[in-house]
Amino acid sequence: MTNLSGSISRERILVVDDSAATREVLQRNLSSKGYHIFTASDVEEAFHILGKEKFDLVITDLKMPKISGLELIKYVRENLANSGIMMITGYPSINGAVDAMKSGAEEYLVKPFTDEELFSTVERVLDKLHKRHLVNSAVVLAKKHGIIGQSKPMQEIFRLIDKATSTDAIVLISGESGTGKELVARAIHYGSSKCSAPFVPVNCGAIPDNLLESELFGHIKGAFTGACETRAGFFQTAEGGTIFLDEISDTTLPMQTKLLRVLQNKEICMVGSSRARRVETRILAASNKDLSLLVKKGLFREDLFYRLNVVNIVLPPxxxxxxxxxxxxxYFSEKSAKAEGKQPLRFTDETLQVLIRYSWPGNIRELENFIQRLVIMLDRETVKPTDLLPSMRYSLPQSGVYKTLAEAEVEHIQNVLDSVDGNKTRAAEILGIDRKTLREKLSHTRDSSSSNPI
Ligand SMILES: Nc1ncnc2c1ncn2[C@@H]1O[C@H](COP(=O)(O)OP(=O)(O)OP(=O)(O)O)[C@@H](O)[C@H]1O
Ligand SMILES: [Mg+2]
Structure with missing residues (x-):
């Protein structure tokens, strides 16, 4: 299987079943997918193997002579945090399946199952395991230039940052709000030969247009009313270092003309002076708007766009x-927890599913604020889906994981029973069936959890 970082891995799976036929089918099918398969014919043998070897996943039958699969599930859950566990059962029995889930099996598979069902269930457990591992365990965080990330797109960003640090070329950093544009700009500056000189960020969108020119280039005494003395601008402050022209798309066309001149000639004119001065300042620029689109609309100078777009780093949402x-x-949960003197958060698989599917319109800034709020507000460490904002839960598709009708029925009956504290008369009423049918469904599923042949 391909894991999240895209590398091919050979996961180790222990299959525990008293039926030789089932063991053989699982071994053959799963080996053909590249998994490394071990087998045990009962729980005792499984304990023995687990004491010696490490596994990514344990697949166990439920009903076996001597010790039940439930014992094995409990053992794995309590002792082997890095292993997933999946149960195979003869029928989606209310007791068997629910007990198995309660005792910690990630998934269960009902016999008879198709090869496809087997593969997709195994992949689902391993995927959950991998996600849980990334988010909850103390592996070393993939961090470069102070930037967290290990995804394919981020590896490409790191490559571009490395390139950008070894040149003085202008770099245009684009990406949605909160994707880390300023962080990348800082990484380029502090990784470059100019790192001991200042890094000066200028938010072009936040400075009133009539002030921007003098803020950037400085002014001489008497240049305008209130200019009581000569003052240096950001370009001079950043001399020998880097100026970061943030939100460059927010500049007016006349200002863009002045910037173009600086970029072409490496010279600035202080406001009120006609003398051009050379500046040795590296220029980085950022925009969260699509500059090529603004060029088409006539809102951004085309020639300035080409000047800026020598190296373009586009941050993915x-x-x-x-x-x-x-x-x-x-990362943010550890950081916030440390600041608050609390333990880092732990996320359930369901919570992770919601957070991965959420569209994060504010990107990393939104995620950071969200985690900070959770750390402060929650009185426990485990984050459940109900702790998330309704807007996040709303973005979860109705059917994330497909269940069979029989499985859905089992789960629904159990939920209703739980909600009425096991009162069968009330449960039957809510379910719209009579007590006899409910009793039948319960006893039927209870009896048939023996290991059927596949
Ligand atoms: N990959 C990352 N790893 C760790 N922290 C990050 C990462 N990307 C962004 N951040 C953090 O997220 C926040 C937003 O990042 P930053 O200010 O660089 O985004 P931006 O793209 O400049 O946003 P805007 O468009 O709103 O100006 C900052 O606190 C930054 O430290
Ligand atoms: Mg920014």
């Missing part, structure tokens, strides 16, 4: 970086 969402959840 968070929703396109699944594995990074997991790393960032952990």
């Amino acid at each position: 968070l929703r396109e970086r699944e594995s990074d969402i997991l790393l960032l959840l952990r």
Whole structure:
């Protein structure tokens, strides 16, 4: 299987079943997919093997002579945090399946199952395991230039940052709001030979247009009313270092003309002076708007766009970086927890599913704020889907994981029973069936959890 970082891995799976036929079918099918398969014919043998070897996944039958699969599930859950567990059962029995899920099996598979069902269930458990591992365990965080990320798109970003640090070329950094444009700009500056000189960020959109020119280039005494003395601008402050022209799309066309002149000649004119001065300042620029689109609309100078667009780093939105969402959840949860004197958050599989599917319109900034709020507000460490914002839960598709009708029925009956504290009369009423039918469904499923042949 291909894991989140895209590398091919050979996961180790232990199959525990008293039926030789089932063991053989599983071994043959799963080996053909590249998994490394071990088998045991009962729970005792499984304990023995688990004491010696490490596994990514344990697949166990439920009903076996001597010790039940449930014992094995409990053992794995309590002792082997890095292993997934999947149960095979003869029928989606209310007791068997629910007990198995309660005791910690990630998934269960009902016999008879197709090869496809087997593969997709195994992949689902391993995928959950991998996500849980990234977000909850103390592996070293993939961090470069102070930037968290290990997804394919981020590896490409790191490559571009490395290139950008070894040249003085202008770099245009684009991407949605909160994707880390300023972080990348800082990484380029501090990784470059100019790192000991200042890094000066200028938010072009936040400075009133009539002030921007003098803020950038400085002014001489008497240049305008209120210019009581000569003052240096950001370009001079950043001399020998880097100026970061943030939100460059927000500049007016006349200002763009002045910037173009600086970019072409490497010279600036202080406001009120006609003397051009040379500046040795590296220029980085960022925009969260599509500059080529603004050029088409006549809102951005085409020649300035080409000047800026020598090296373009386009930051992908968070929703396109699944594995990074997991790393960032952990990074910010550890950071906030430390600041608050609390333990880092832990995320259930269901919570992770919601957070991965959420579209994160504010990207990393939104994720950071969200985690900070959770750390402060929650009185426990485990984050459940109900702790998330309704807008996040709303974005979860209705049918994330497909269940068979029989499985859905089992789950629904159990939920209703739980909600009425096991009162069968009330449960039957809510379910719209009579007590006898409910009793039949319960006893039928209870009896038939023996291991059927596949
Ligand atoms: N990959 C990352 N790893 C760790 N922190 C990150 C990462 N990307 C962004 N951040 C953090 O997220 C926040 C937003 O990042 P930044 O200000 O660089 O985004 P931006 O693209 O400049 O946003 P805007 O368009 O709103 O200006 C910052 O606190 C930054 O430190
Ligand atoms: Mg920014």
